[in-house]
Amino acid sequence: MSALLEVVGLRKRYKDIVAVDGLGFAVHEGETYGLLGPNGAGKTTAISMIVGVLDADAGEIRVAGRAPDLATRAMVGYVPQQLALYPDLTARQNLRFFSGMYGMRRAQARTRIAEVLELIGLSDRADHAVATYSGGMSRRLNIGVGLLHRPRLLVMDEPTAGVDPQSRTSILDSVQRLTGEGLAVLYTTHYMEEAERLCDRVGIVDHGRMLTEGTPSELGDPDLESTFLRLTGRALRD
Amino acid sequence: MKVLLIAQVGLLRLARDRTNVFFVLLAPFLLILVLGQLFGGQDGLRLGVVAAQGQLADRLVTALGSGTRVTVTRAADEAALRTAVERGEVHAGLVLPASYDASLAAGRTAAVRYLIRRTDLRSHDVGTWVRSVVRQESARVLGVSPTATVTVSTAGRAVFPEGLSAFAISAPPLLLLFTFLTSLTAALGLVETRALGVSRRVHASPTRVGTVIAGEALGRVAIALAQGALIMAGSALLFGVDWGDPFGAVATLLAFSLVGAGAAMLLGASFKTPGPPISLAMILGLGLSALGGGTVPLESFDPTLRTIAHLTPHAWGYDAFAQLVRHDAGFVDVLPQLGVLTGLALVLFALGTWRLRRALT
Numbered sequence: 001m002s003a004l005l006e007v008v009g010l011r012k013r014y015k016d017i018v019a020v021d022g023l024g025f026a027v028h029e030g031e032t033y034g035l036l037g038p039n040g041a042g043k044t045t046a047i048s049m050i051v052g053v054l055d056a057d058a059g060e061i062r063v064a065g066r067a068p069d070l071a072t073r074a075m076v077g078y079v080p081q082q083l084a085l086y087p088d089l090t091a092r093q094n095l096r097f098f099s100g101m102y103g104m105r106r107a108q109a110r111t112r113i114a115e116v117l118e119l120i121g122l123s124d125r126a127d128h129a130v131a132t133y134s135g136g137m138s139r140r141l142n143i144g145v146g147l148l149h150r151p152r153l154l155v156m157d158e159p160t161a162g163v164d165p166q167s168r169t170s171i172l173d174s175v176q177r178l179t180g181e182g183l184a185v186l187y188t189t190h191y192m193e194e195a196e197r198l199c200d201r202v203g204i205v206d207h208g209r210m211l212t213e214g215t216p217s218e219l220g221d222p223d224l225e226s227t228f229l230r231l232t233g234r235a236l237r238d
Numbered sequence: 239m240k241v242l243l244i245a246q247v248g249l250l251r252l253a254r255d256r257t258n259v260f261f262v263l264l265a266p267f268l269l270i271l272v273l274g275q276l277f278g279g280q281d282g283l284r285l286g287v288v289a290a291q292g293q294l295a296d297r298l299v300t301a302l303g304s305g306t307r308v309t310v311t312r313a314a315d316e317a318a319l320r321t322a323v324e325r326g327e328v329h330a331g332l333v334l335p336a337s338y339d340a341s342l343a344a345g346r347t348a349a350v351r352y353l354i355r356r357t358d359l360r361s362h363d364v365g366t367w368v369r370s371v372v373r374q375e376s377a378r379v380l381g382v383s384p385t386a387t388v389t390v391s392t393a394g395r396a397v398f399p400e401g402l403s404a405f406a407i408s409a410p411p412l413l414l415l416f417t418f419l420t421s422l423t424a425a426l427g428l429v430e431t432r433a434l435g436v437s438r439r440v441h442a443s444p445t446r447v448g449t450v451i452a453g454e455a456l457g458r459v460a461i462a463l464a465q466g467a468l469i470m471a472g473s474a475l476l477f478g479v480d481w482g483d484p485f486g487a488v489a490t491l492l493a494f495s496l497v498g499a500g501a502a503m504l505l506g507a508s509f510k511t512p513g514p515p516i517s518l519a520m521i522l523g524l525g526l527s528a529l530g531g532g533t534v535p536l537e538s539f540d541p542t543l544r545t546i547a548h549l550t551p552h553a554w555g556y557d558a559f560a561q562l563v564r565h566d567a568g569f570v571d572v573l574p575q576l577g578v579l580t581g582l583a584l585v586l587f588a589l590g591t592w593r594l595r596r597a598l599t
């Protein structure tokens with residue numbers, strides 16, 4: 001297994017807060033890696049640097065062995081923590097716009113958009129404005145945009161926050177199926193059981209540092225939640 | 239083409255907002271119609287008269303005002319009357335010579351002069367009335383056949399020359415008003431794109447910042463140009479406004495649209511939340527237009543105020559359209575105005591691009 005994503009000594013400081021402090025880890029092809037940490041641990045900051053929307057102060061990021069550039073951006077799908085969609089446009093229009101931003105051709109995009117709509121269960125509402133969607137439906141579309149261009153690495157920042165357990169399972173199962181085809185997933189979540197079930201490996205972070213890393217079973221003594229509490233002194237959710 | 243797609247989404251979002259349909263498609267034409275009516279009036283006929291004191295002169299003026307259709311107002315002198323006619327404040331004017339009473343008393347001919355804008359159809363109505371009253375009056379005074387002569391006279395360079403329709407006065411300032419206002423209010427789309435996190439997401443895609451900026455710039459230009467072209471073409475078709483030399487008119491529209499688009503780039507790139515820019519868009523959109531000849535014609539400003547007015551792009555656009563629409567000017571004649579507008583557009587685009595680049599990275 002080769003590392004699709006390698007992060008070494010990543011650092012970011014906002015004025016007087018060091019949000020990410022020498023973070024390092026790797027995600028391999030076909031692997032699902034969960035980044036767990038309490039509120040303010042630096043997860044979103046780290047992910048922003050990994051997908052290239054925020055400049056790092058120090059450290060190294062390698063995607064498929066290369067320093068980030070336009071070509072590596074095309075290999076990465078990004079699902080931000082906050083919904084990033086045009087609410088006044090329909091799901092299809094949003095997907096068409098982002099497919100264009102990822103350089104997909106129209107004809108190719110059309111079939112892929114239909115596939116993604118099916119995958120996130122929005123085919124029948126595809127031509128309604130996103131503003132009319134429920135919270136969970138918008139979340140699903142938010143994820144769909146990240147999958148559109150068949151990325152090799154999917155980076156999701158709390159993709160399922162606010163989604164009902166049933167949809168959560170169905171979305172993540174679909175993502176799981178894609179990992180079978182080699183998709184690597186890096187994601188953060190506040191749902192411990194979800195991480196236990198889905199992740200091949202998890203990393204527990206706080207104050208911008210990696211506290212421990214391992215498979216859920218390695219860290220799950222007696223369970224992941226207890227390990228988390230012991231290491232961070234905090235519950236996963238405030 | 240990513241640039242086209244970014245521009246296209248901006249337009250699509252604008253079109254999906256129903257209130258825009260009113261403000262962009264209907265409001266300009268409603269205002270052209272309403273203001274055109276104010277200038278051109280469909281109410282009673284108005285005749286302006288210049289007459290010296292005198293028994294016979296007074297009698298003629300009284301006779302002219304004795305009908306129900308024509309209201310007579312007195313003007314101070316011929317220059318004031320001509321201005322009133324040119325501006326459409328009265329439909330026609332009648333000038334009695336100072337020697338009117340004396341000439342008639344001495345049994346000589348008195349020539350009264352009748353001033354009109356030739357294509358103002360209402361002036362023909364007034365003319366029919368004036369002719370019949372003057373004829374009756376001369377018959378009464380002299381007991382002989384009428385001797386009054388009717389001549390049409392427009393001396394000097396008229397601000398609003400004869401033949402100009404009222405809509406041709408109201409349409410150009412409204413084109414400037416709406417092109418600029420729509421550009422600025424549409425800049426909200428750019429603020430939202432960033433506030434919604436869509437910009438960040440695009441930034442994570444293999445799309446260069448320069449491409450995003452070019453797409454947004456193209457979108458701004460398309461919106462401004464669409465609004466301006468709609469008003470230009472619509473007012474020509476619906477109200478028969480003649481915009482003059484097509485090259486000059488299109489060049490002015492283009493130059494002014496670029497200014498609106500540049501201002502929109504700068505506005506859209508300068509704010510993170512939609513509240514302040516929408517207020518600013520309204521204040522700037524309406525305020526600059528009012529200062530630049532949008533509510534009161536620039537010609538009636540005093541020289542100081544006119545100089546101040548020319549700090550607005552609207553005043554330069556106004557001047558260019560005034561040349562083209564009213565004075566048969568061509569492309570070359572409006573080059574100075576086009577130069578100022580293009581220069582301003584370049585400055586605004588440079589500032590807008592710089593701010594947007596900073597906001598996106």
Ligand SMILES: Nc1ncnc2c1ncn2[C@@H]1O[C@H](COP(=O)(O)OP(=O)(O)OP(=O)(O)O)[C@@H](O)[C@H]1O
Pocket residue numbers: 014017018019037038039040041042043044045046081
């Ligand atoms: N733009 C910013 N300016 C200043 N400080 C920031 C900024 N963004 C994040 N921070 C700070 O950096 C730290 C890490 O924030 P970050 O959003 O990365 O945490 P997180 O692990 O994603 O938290 P959560 O689980 O609540 O999403 C926090 O202390 C936060 O207040």
Ligand SMILES: [Mg+2]
Pocket residue numbers: 043044045081157
């Ligand atoms: Mg976060």
